[in-house]
Amino acid sequence: GAVVSQHPSWVICKSGTSVKIECRSLDFQATTMFWYRQFPKQSLMLMATSNEGSKATYEQGVEKDKFLINHASLTLSTLTVTSAHPEDSSFYICSARGQGNSPLHFGNGTRLTVT
């Protein structure tokens, strides 16, 4: 079945550095990918929608200059957390779907800890 792979599964970085998270669709072409953020014991919050070859659409309140999203190919979207701060520590999850009414598939998520 369709699989979405996220890498890394966990990462620790220092304040001020940038971290890149990858989301790959392994056996289908993902025309649309979504990035979510989940705080402990809270819901998944949609951060942005990424369509292949175009700029990401960010949800209200999400800083696009801080959370850079690139969807350069039909199998890869990346989320870069720039100048990370401890409050950016969270669980980041991507989902991906193909064309039309294709089902949505989720990655395993990435645990980011900023020290």
Next chain:
Amino acid sequence: AQSVSQHNHHVILSEAASLELGCNYSYGGTVNLFWYVQYPGQHLQLLLKYFSGDPLVKGIKGFEAEFIKSKFSFNLRKPSVQWSDTAEYFCAVDGSGNTGKLIFGQGTTLQVKP
């Protein structure tokens, strides 16, 4: 703004007990409704979904959910839970015309005691 509310944050049941997890949403238009499960250390998996038609939806692993439009609810049920059902359960709504943009509830942790 759309929102999804799951009433139970943490549920503890014994094996063979019946399960019902509440989910209410606030959105006046047409919605697609989902229940996802996340087993420890794994990714979100779709349990079931409702787009249209019969409001009683059957999913995988013996789960079902009923869409009650008048109550804006989509409660998840299972007649007899197993230890392996221990997981986090999320209700989600897509009110954007099946674009895949989901609004999630806060999740319910289900712990089933053997």
